[in-house]
Amino acid sequence: MNDRIRITATAEGQERVLTDDALSFLLELHDAFECQRQQQLQDRRKRRAAFADGDVPSFLAATERIRRDSSWKVAPPAPGLEDRRVEITGPIERKMTINALNSGAKVWLADCEDASSPLWRNVIASQVNLQDAIREQIEFTSPEGKEYRVTAEQTPTIVVRPRGWHLDEHRIIVDGKPMSGSLVDFGLHVFHNADELIARGSGPYFYLPKIENHLEARLWNDVFVMAQQLLVLPQGTIRATVLIETITAAFEMEEILYELRDHSAGLNAGRWDYLFSMIKAFRLRGEAFVLPDRAQLTMTAPFMRAYTEQLVRACHRRGAHAIGGMAAFVPSAKDPEATERALSAVAADKSREAGDGFDGSWVAHPGLVATCREAFDAVLGDEPNQLGRSREDVPVDGDALIDLSTTPGEITDGGLRSNIEIGIRYMEAWLRGHGAVAIHSLMEDAATAEISRSQVWQWIYNESATSDGRTITRERCEAIVDELGRGFERAEGNRFREAIALFREIALEETYPAFLTLAGTERYLAEGVERSTTGPIPVTDAPAPVAQTTSRDADEQEREAA
Structure with a gap:
């Protein structure tokens, strides 16, 4: 060599x-x-x-x-x-x-x-x-x-x-x-x-x-x-x-x-x-x-x-x-109508x-x-x-290409919770070595997890409101994270604690990392923190447990440094 x-x-x-x-x-x-x-x-x-x-x-x-x-x-x-x-x-x-x-x-x-x-x-x-x-x-x-x-x-x-x-x-x-x-x-x-x-x-x-x-x-x-x-x-x-x-x-x-x-x-x-x-x-x-x-x-x-x-x-x-x-979509024999x-x-x-x-x-x-x-x-x-x-x-x-004004739809409480749950579940599987994971009958990968965490960050930054009139704040999202965290499966080899910490870093902090894979690799993989795990990926189609800050962007910091 x-x-x-x-x-x-x-x-x-x-x-x-x-x-x-x-x-x-x-x-x-x-x-x-x-x-x-x-x-x-x-x-x-x-x-x-x-x-x-x-x-x-x-x-x-x-x-x-x-x-x-x-x-x-x-x-x-x-x-x-x-x-x-x-x-x-x-x-x-x-x-x-x-x-x-x-x-x-x-x-x-x-x-x-x-x-x-x-x-x-x-x-x-x-x-x-x-x-x-x-x-x-x-x-x-x-x-x-x-x-x-x-x-x-x-x-x-x-x-x-x-x-x-x-x-x-x-x-x-x-x-x-x-x-x-x-x-x-x-x-x-x-x-x-x-x-x-x-x-x-x-x-x-x-x-x-x-x-x-x-x-x-x-x-x-x-x-x-x-x-x-x-x-x-x-x-x-x-x-x-x-x-x-x-x-x-x-x-x-x-x-x-x-x-x-x-x-x-x-x-x-x-x-x-x-x-x-x-x-x-x-x-x-x-x-x-x-x-x-x-x-x-x-x-x-x-x-x-x-x-x-x-x-x-x-x-x-x-x-x-x-x-x-x-x-x-991931077909399921358990739910033929869906x-x-x-x-x-x-x-x-x-x-x-x-x-x-x-x-x-x-x-x-x-x-x-x-x-x-x-x-x-x-x-x-x-x-x-x-x-x-x-x-x-x-x-x-x-x-x-950049006119979003006619995009139909709304921000809902369910959509906010779904983004948080998918972001955490995906990153937990990713930390264990699984890059594609079925969550609620959809195949999630890094790209879909990026959408989920980025939407949460953007909604907080812009003080967007859900359809029920409530503003999306970091405190509201933290409460949902805590609520979901109490309901996640616990099994040997799970890395939900680290996944939640990583989600908070990439979605709820003031700075916005360009890629979750960069943040995850630098924090948990680059230093050799790799764990061997066995057993199935813990995903479920069961419903998730039910449960304003001024953000400073990483690009703003880059401009200041320049």
Whole structure:
């Protein structure tokens, strides 16, 4: 091992993943791109401070020529990515990997990011499971003795989502500083699996999360070019779909496609992170930017319609796939009536996406694959996609992207309590190593938890009121936290005490952390406070127990420091 690199933790399978050659490859990527990454993160902080001062995102004058030039297109779809009408997402846990491969979906988004808790054992296990899945060597036997094997004749194309640029890998230290989590997840997968994927008729494909502008996409493109040179892969072998899940990226969709054009596989409407980004960007801007209960925020809201339709337009104008948002419902055999109602809602949502021109969409559970497929089959028929369908009828309208004034709905006491409960329950599971968890029949991940805690913070800051006329204060939220805390399940290995402390820090304190995953990692994971746990995730569909400060924002502190 190079003496510049220090590994500070151990996990089963580590010697198979962190070989000397793999670490040397990571080091070359680190040396080439770490300074640029840090510059991009500094630019993010400056933009957040500018939004706090009253700026709003807009289409860039400097890149107008890219948008006006109608001649350029992205590369044609790569092998295995021509037909993407159903994509299933999930963490790269061994059993869930097998379930995804058996699901009947066209694509599996193997998630190292929002659906994965970054405990070291998970980071390593994800890479081990990817290697085994790609080589058709993956099996699993549960503690109860149930055996899981891949039985599907046709398995989904694998697309890996690495961690975002903002996340460090604290267990791999280079010259005394942590390596980029993005480069670790990307680098290990492409190093170990690119040749095998190509030999099997596919390739190393990725979903790129949390990108905020075209320069961050350019950085990824530079990474791809260098990785292909180092691994002697033809340029363009690596392909990437970018999640448009930040408000700034929504104003640079064509520029993002342009930067990645030789490596582009399209764009995805990352609806939950997009809502989180809207709240985060405009949380200090008063009631005009305050949104109703999370449960009332549907894709039919005007600002969300503008976002998705403009995404389809941008993609198809450039020959790129447009992939729709997540259906997070978890079917339950215990409540067939509720399941039937939810499946009807999922079918309507996916039919709307297919009708709008999307080429495919996401589901979080194998039980939704058929519903999504039927909706897209009805529109696509035997065609693999809708790339030939232009949406030039859609206006490119920046004002529509940020106009929240016509969003229907209200803030309710139930919505406030739900946000607090989901935030705490999710973080408790996340601290134990579970990044995707079913709570009240919905699959929650880091993105949905971010919405929950950010809404609570924003409602307190703006002294918003619930529909019963009561102002949302920190004291009111603290009382709900205390009330919920007395009713949470208690079992060996639970981390509710820490989850409640973390929720208070990220939702109820005066400062607003940019990401709960950053705060959680720095507080509980970076110092090696990782606990081995066994047993099921303690979630329940039982009702939760029933039960003004002036906030100073972290971006304000950054401006003062500058």
